[in-house]
Amino acid sequence: xxxxxxxxxxxxxxxAVAGAGLALPTYLNAASHGFTNAPTGGTVTLGFNVPxxxxxxxxxxxxxxxxxxxxxxLNGGGDGGMLNTFSSKVLEGNGILGKKxxxxxxxxxxxxxxxxxxxxxxxxxxxxxxxTGGSSSGVAIAVQGLCQEAGVIFMAGLTHSNDxxxxxxxxxxxxxxxxGYMSGAALAPVLANLYGxxxxxxxxxxxxxxxxxxxxxxAASTEALGWETVNDVRTxxxxxxxxxxxxxxxxxxxxxxxxxxxxxNMVNSLTNAVQFGLREKQVNGxxxxxxxxxxxxxxxxxxxxxxKGILGSTNWHWSxxxxxxxxxxxxxxxxxxxxxxxxxxxxxxxxxxxxDAVARAGSFNPCAVAEALEGYEFDGLGNGPxxxxxxxxxxxxxxxxxxxKENPTSEFDLLEVVEVTPRAQVEYAPxxxxxxxxxxxxxNPGA
Amino acid sequence: MFGLDSKDSKLLLIxxxxxxxxxxxxxxxxxxxELAQFNAGYPDLMQRFVxxxxxxxxxxxLFGLTGYLSFGHxxxxxxxxxxxxxxxxxxSMNVIPAIILSVIVAGLFSLLIGYVSLRRSGIYFSILTLxxxxxxxxxxxxxxxxxxxxxxxxxxxxxDPRVLGQTxxxxxxxxxxxxxxxxxxxxxxxxxxxxxxQFNAGYxxSAVIMLASFYMAIRIFRSPFGLMLRAVKTNQTRLNYTGMxxxxxxxxxxxxxxxxxxxxxxLMASMDPLAGAERMQWTASGExxxxxxxxxxxxxxxxxLGAGFIKYFENIFSKINDNVLHGxxxxxxxxxxxxxxxxxxxxxxKGWHLTLGLLFMMVVIFLPGGLIEGGQxxxxxxxxxxxxxxxxxxxxxxxxAAE
Numbered sequence: 001x002x003x004x005x006x007x008x009x010x011x012x013x014x015x016a017v018a019g020a021g022l023a024l025p026t027y028l029n030a031a032s033h034g035f036t037n038a039p040t041g042g043t044v045t046l047g048f049n050v051p052x053x054x055x056x057x058x059x060x061x062x063x064x065x066x067x068x069x070x071x072x073x074l075n076g077g078g079d080g081g082m083l084n085t086f087s088s089k090v091l092e093g094n095g096i097l098g099k100k101x102x103x104x105x106x107x108x109x110x111x112x113x114x115x116x117x118x119x120x121x122x123x124x125x126x127x128x129x130x131x132t133g134g135s136s137s138g139v140a141i142a143v144q145g146l147c148q149e150a151g152v153i154f155m156a157g158l159t160h161s162n163d164x165x166x167x168x169x170x171x172x173x174x175x176x177x178x179x180g181y182m183s184g185a186a187l188a189p190v191l192a193n194l195y196g197x198x199x200x201x202x203x204x205x206x207x208x209x210x211x212x213x214x215x216x217x218x219a220a221s222t223e224a225l226g227w228e229t230v231n232d233v234r235t236x237x238x239x240x241x242x243x244x245x246x247x248x249x250x251x252x253x254x255x256x257x258x259x260x261x262x263x264x265n266m267v268n269s270l271t272n273a274v275q276f277g278l279r280e281k282q283v284n285g286x287x288x289x290x291x292x293x294x295x296x297x298x299x300x301x302x303x304x305x306x307x308k309g310i311l312g313s314t315n316w317h318w319s320x321x322x323x324x325x326x327x328x329x330x331x332x333x334x335x336x337x338x339x340x341x342x343x344x345x346x347x348x349x350x351x352x353x354x355x356d357a358v359a360r361a362g363s364f365n366p367c368a369v370a371e372a373l374e375g376y377e378f379d380g381l382g383n384g385p386x387x388x389x390x391x392x393x394x395x396x397x398x399x400x401x402x403x404x405k406e407n408p409t410s411e412f413d414l415l416e417v418v419e420v421t422p423r424a425q426v427e428y429a430p431x432x433x434x435x436x437x438x439x440x441x442x443x444n445p446g447a
Numbered sequence: 448m449f450g451l452d453s454k455d456s457k458l459l460l461i462x463x464x465x466x467x468x469x470x471x472x473x474x475x476x477x478x479x480x481e482l483a484q485f486n487a488g489y490p491d492l493m494q495r496f497v498x499x500x501x502x503x504x505x506x507x508x509l510f511g512l513t514g515y516l517s518f519g520h521x522x523x524x525x526x527x528x529x530x531x532x533x534x535x536x537x538x539s540m541n542v543i544p545a546i547i548l549s550v551i552v553a554g555l556f557s558l559l560i561g562y563v564s565l566r567r568s569g570i571y572f573s574i575l576t577l578x579x580x581x582x583x584x585x586x587x588x589x590x591x592x593x594x595x596x597x598x599x600x601x602x603x604x605x606x607d608p609r610v611l612g613q614t615x616x617x618x619x620x621x622x623x624x625x626x627x628x629x630x631x632x633x634x635x636x637x638x639x640x641x642x643x644x645q646f647n648a649g650y651x652x653s654a655v656i657m658l659a660s661f662y663m664a665i666r667i668f669r670s671p672f673g674l675m676l677r678a679v680k681t682n683q684t685r686l687n688y689t690g691m692x693x694x695x696x697x698x699x700x701x702x703x704x705x706x707x708x709x710x711x712x713x714l715m716a717s718m719d720p721l722a723g724a725e726r727m728q729w730t731a732s733g734e735x736x737x738x739x740x741x742x743x744x745x746x747x748x749x750x751x752l753g754a755g756f757i758k759y760f761e762n763i764f765s766k767i768n769d770n771v772l773h774g775x776x777x778x779x780x781x782x783x784x785x786x787x788x789x790x791x792x793x794x795x796x797k798g799w800h801l802t803l804g805l806l807f808m809m810v811v812i813f814l815p816g817g818l819i820e821g822g823q824x825x826x827x828x829x830x831x832x833x834x835x836x837x838x839x840x841x842x843x844x845x846x847x848a849a850e
Contacts, residue, residue: 052797068770105768107797112600112723120491120719121762124634124645138599142721145602149623149632168602171620207589208598236588237598439605442619 035365036151036446037127044099044364046071046351047106047128049119049143050157054110055237055264056135058298059343063133063157064105065336066344070351073331074101081331082352085324085380090359091352097359108134110237112142119143123150129364130155132350135263135343136237137161137210144173151446153366155350158343160262160294162213165394166435171443172366174373174388176353176395177346178426180214181434183293183313184221186399186421191311195256195289197226202254204245204261204269207234211260216434218258218293230254235261235269242269246276255283257290266292267302274306295402298341300414307404307414314400316345316382317415325382339412349381353388367443384423391430393440399426455665458747462661466654469493470644477641484771487759490634490647494718495758497650497657498711503738503750504657504664505707509700510736511745512673514680518573518732519560519580523553523705525587525727527712529594532601532722539612540622542631542652542717546710553709554702561701565694568683580732587724600723624717626652631718649718656714657751660707665747667703676700708735741810743817752818760803767795 039045048067051060073081076093083091095101104126106118115134122128131147132155134140140159147154148170156164156175160183165175191199201222205211211234219229230252235245246269249257257278261269273279273290281288292299295312318329318339328348332340340348353373361368374390383397401419408414428435451459465472474488487493506520527549534545564575587595595601603621607614616622624631631649638644667673675696678686686693716722725731734757742753772791776784794802814820 103770104766105770105796107765111725112598112721113725116719116721117491117495117762118766121489121766124491125486125489142600142602142723145721146719148620163599168604207592234589236585437606439619441605441615441621444618444620 034445035367037123037129039099039127039129039364042099043102044096045122045126045128046101046103046354047119047122047126047131048103048133049106049108049115049122049131050133050347051110051135051139052107056110056262057264058302059135059158059263059296059341060108060133062298062341062344063135063347066332066340066348067103067105067133067351069332069335070348071101071103072335074351074355078335079327079331082324082328082348082381085327086352086356087379088356088360091356096355097362097364101355104128108136108139108143110136110139112138115139115143116146119146120150123147123152128152130354130369132354133157133347134159136208137164137213138208138237140164140175141168141209144168144170148172148441148444151366151444153354153369155354157347157350159210160214161210162217162434163209163438165392166213167438168209169392169438169440171370171393171440174350174353174370174393176350176386176388178313178315178397178399179394180210180217180293181428181432182399182426183214184217185426185428186401186419187218187291187293187311187313188221188225189421190401190419191222191256191291192225192227194311196286199227199256199286199289200230200254200284201227201256201258201291202230202249202252203232203258204242204249205232205234206237206261206265208237210262213434214293215258215260218260220434227256235265237265239265240268242272243276245269246272246278249273249278250276250281253283255286255288257288259290259292260294261292262294262296263299264302266299270303270306270310295415296342297339297412297414298343300404301411308406310404311418312402314402314415315342317342317400317402317417318345319413319415319417320382320400322380322382322384324380328382345382352381353378365445367445370443386423389430391440392435396423396427398423449662451662451665451669455669455747459658459662459665462748462751463658466497466658467651469496469650469654470646474642474644478643479641481775484767485763487763488645490632490645490650491718492758492762493647493650494653494714495762496755497653498714498718499735499738499754499758500751501653501657501660501714502708502711502735503742503754504660505704505711506735507704507739507744507746507750508664508667508676508707509704510739511750512668512676512680513697513700515565515568515697515701516573516736517564517576517701517704518729518736519564519576519578519583520704520708520735521729521731522560522580522583522727523557523708524712524715524731525583525722525724526556527553527709528716528722528726529587529601529712530709531713531716532603532720533594535603535609535624535716535720536601536607537610539609540624541612542624542626542713545624545717546656546713549713549716550706550709553712554706557702557705557708558698561698561705565697565701577729577732580727581729584724584727584729587727595722595724598724600721603720624649624720653714653718656710660710661747661751668747672696672699737807741807741817743819746817746819749817749819756818757803760799760806764795764799764802765797769796 050063072078108115119131130153134157137159140156144154154173162180205215292312295314300307357369357372361372373388376388379385386397399421402415403418405416470488474486476482530552531545531549534548560579605615634645634647679693738753739750743749772788776787
């Protein structure tokens, strides 16, 4: 016969151990919501990771303004901006899925390491369910990789490298901005029209993923029209003085200088080139020309007089007259007193697109959001009808070819649109050689 | 304990307890409260604390003991990171081979640089190391792009061979770094009321390695070898006159501290498999000098404190934006609120460098021995006060007894 003695101490001990054992799974709840950082309360946190210092700080500051505006509009504040012109009407100005939108910001310093650290702290500490921003492709690719591992959505900001949606594409990453290939495809015919088919081009290229792929794209599309690429010189991103790179251009026999530079880099290299008198020169019996394939108003402002007459391409410009652009320029202008840049535009649109995808999917789960974005056709966000292609998470839309204005009417009216290149002309196959070599992998919800 | 005297064992124990309980200690404020902004107990930052702690401990073996100020230690950290990532790309995602290789490669690299640089001392040595580090940075940035992937940084891809592991997981994503299957990123969350504590596998691995490095550093500090290094710092000329050749000793110290840096680099890559050239930039080398001086050069605990201090500022203060400031001062009338936000604004967010610079100046001016000296002074003050109290008590009782 078994003898059971229930002592008070024994019961308490057993009870405590059993209780702890039962409670353990509820405490160790890493995987309790099915995906990383599932928003639980009445709010949802987005992470805005932009360069606040370094060569792209101007763009970063403008991106941050756009994000703040987008959050205001999503939460029902302001005049609603592009929410009113967006072809999808599921966003009602009550946050996302009824949750109020909050945000955290960080500084990428335009360094991959710092950007990843900042994004990680947003994900791990602040519980951000989506990371967006960045003004450099190197950073965008690094952060996109991080978001893929962590299981959150990455809505790329300004990144123009082919690799972002090419060999480094990720299932959790999405890009609205156009890319180097599209710039080349849009720009080359205009260049050939204006400057002729027998030009010799000299490239100065920022030495990282964006510079490499843009140079490759521009060289390929201009060579297809009869141009010759004389030389391609790589310059460090941190460089501030380009005189030593400009001097050899004079003796190279080239008659076009292509500056594959962006932000502060481009302002400095263009200024140096103009100081060396390149624009007044005659080479091979033709006027020497300078081309800046990726242009923005912020850069035009930085370069001042030097920008006049110089050709480039851009994702969006505030002088566009469609309803979406007008609504966005109006609400941005009302809030900040000046028109938005293309960086601001793409960041604002990306935030809206994310919110809309969540609302359509009915869930913050990254896999559901990705599915809602893939192959999504929309309109009314300033670029005409646009497609988020499912194969590589790249947006396809019209590309603007712009020129520095000869007679600006205000300090913001620096660029004029030369041509709107239709979407069909800049489209390419997902397995185009310039984009081959990567794979999306599968969507990662984390946790 | 482990061949340490009682004072050192106590120090090691304190560091061990601090490191293991860090998720609690660094998260003093409930999640969701206004002060949660200042919580540092999330995996990424805790990992940074201990990894940069290792880096600074190693740097201190060179700078604190021999007085040779190297301005190029980030190069070894960078080399360590690159070797670790290559190991992840080619061999497997297990962190052990990656860390071992990063230590070996950094050791060899520091042997090479140390052999050349240590022919000079003082400022010339510093300049030489700076030049070498800057050279490595520029090489990584441009010429060595096939190995380092330049500005973009070396990253894992889906088509890396990984001969001992798997190229891609079953669901088509890149495998994650692990220690024999234990994923470095796996985190357990402990929710206790309003608090939310995170226990991360990668952090604990780094913390254990940091404790081992700390123990090694104590042994070196207390060994005859360490004494020799101190002699180099005190008066190298005199040492040479006694017939001693101090070069092998300084070179050994240089290589050891280079290996520490490589270990830190390898660990960094193990926590987050990416290596960027900016890890080797001179600012990164300067940062470890700052950490060591801020904490207290030549002390055991100082560099670790300094590393924590700087990383805290970099990650916490840089994230305070105007929005957060307005939240803090919202209780004030509008005019006052805007005024206060305007005053505080330059010191937080992207202005965190300014705050750190001011604090650094104050530490150097008022506490030349670093934060450790601050702690000692505070301790002394308290002890003196209690000693005085004891004296008075004793006097009082003596006088009572006499009556």
